[in-house]
Amino acid sequence: MIADLVQNTLDGLSAGATYALLALGFTLIFGVLRRANLSFGPAIMFGCYAATWTHVNFGAGLLLLALITVSGAVLAGAYVERLCFAPHRGGSAIAAMVASFALWMQFEELATLIMPRHLYAFPLLYEGDPLALGPFTLRIDALAMLGAALAACLALWWTLYRTRFGLAVRALIEQPAAAALAGINVPWVFVRVFALASAIGGVAGYLVVASHGQITPMLGMWATLKGLLAMMLGGLGSLPGAVIGGLALGLIEAHTQWYLGPQMRDLIAYLLLFVLLAARVPWMTTRSAS
């Protein structure tokens, strides 16, 4: 009993760490631009497909594939920013969101056009046996995911709280008008935030496909949904909230899957979101900055 609980918690945390990364990327864009970027996941999918394509055609090592995934995601993210968000700056939030939905379709079409099979293999992060520790088995790739996700969280924290760029991002999240008045070049910060968020998303995307060992065009939708869900669970626009929301989502999924079965897994998470929204829990309705 206890062993199951601990094992599920470990599994949940390692999945949750990836969700936390996705939620952080989402939150950065949402907090700074006050816009939902539906193409966040599909841009990550684009990066992963670029890596898969390289792997299929030329074969490449894990590190190189990670690099291609992240740069592909950043490139796609910059494309989304230029096309959907830069033209609607200070304008309609709905227009930007709908435009980002259009690019979502574009990315999916592009992926299926260039790589028409529904499923492609992706080199696994780790192919050996899981590590046995008393009654628990620890999947090495799950551990690596947890470690990499935590490292990315720390790097982001350092960027936001210890650098000049981070100061500008936080200022922009808290008081956009005052940030401009303080002399911060707002459009330039927007571009860099998009690049940073996409890079974080790219890390998450790489960890997911490399631990599953396969990729489908559904990855884009999956990443957008998980990121959105985790961000909303943690409270819109809050960075620590994104981490908490991501980990919480991972834990909820792991435990419901074990106790109620896999078909209940997503249902429970959405139900929880629905209840929290309907109950107007304070942290979800106020947009705090940190």
Added chain:
Amino acid sequence: MSFLEVRDVVTAYGKIEALKGVSLEVAEGAITCLLGPNGAGKTTLMMTLAGILRPKQGSIVFAGEEIAGRAPHAIVARGVALVPENRLVFPAMTVLENMHAGAYQRGDKKTVPGDIERMFARFPRLKERAAQQAGTLSGGEQQMLAVARALMSRPKLLLMDEPSLGLAPLVVEEIFRIVTELHRDGTTIFLVEQNAHMALRVAQHFYLMEQGKVTFSGDPGSLAEDEVIRRAYLGSAQRPA
């Protein structure tokens, strides 16, 4: 020669013109104040000068250079800083971080710590609260922080939008003491105030704005002062027949 020269500036929100051709001048080294009733367009003018709002027409020349329509950060870099209405400090950031944000565009990073020390000497309360979140400060302290943040950009011209808004009389006294100190130290100040009595006590020149236009200008102590104060509070539209 005027330091800041505003000519026929029109700023509109959609089709509604909040500024209907405003012209005025601010002299170097002086305190100039802008009075007027609510809705006269004073804040709109300040936001236009700072680049947050883009004027539809007209020119804004600062130190011989056209700044109308430039981005806010470019205007800050040229030496114009605005202390916005309602202060707009960054609430979840510390007092110290707020001040660093004010120095964001400065190229001379080495002189920033020295400037922060000078700000702390001028505003001892901020020094006591340096590590505190700005949102936990009192209204008066937040106003001082907003002024300090603006000064951190080393402005040649300081714009202040209603610095006394919502503050207790003693705190208002302190804010105006700081304004006169800054002036004495050589900062040019362009001040928007609802508190006309206070503003006329410190200013060398004033403008009265009503319904998007400058309707009067003069020096404090002139015969028209009482009439100006009355109109600053009530607006000429409400003048009894």
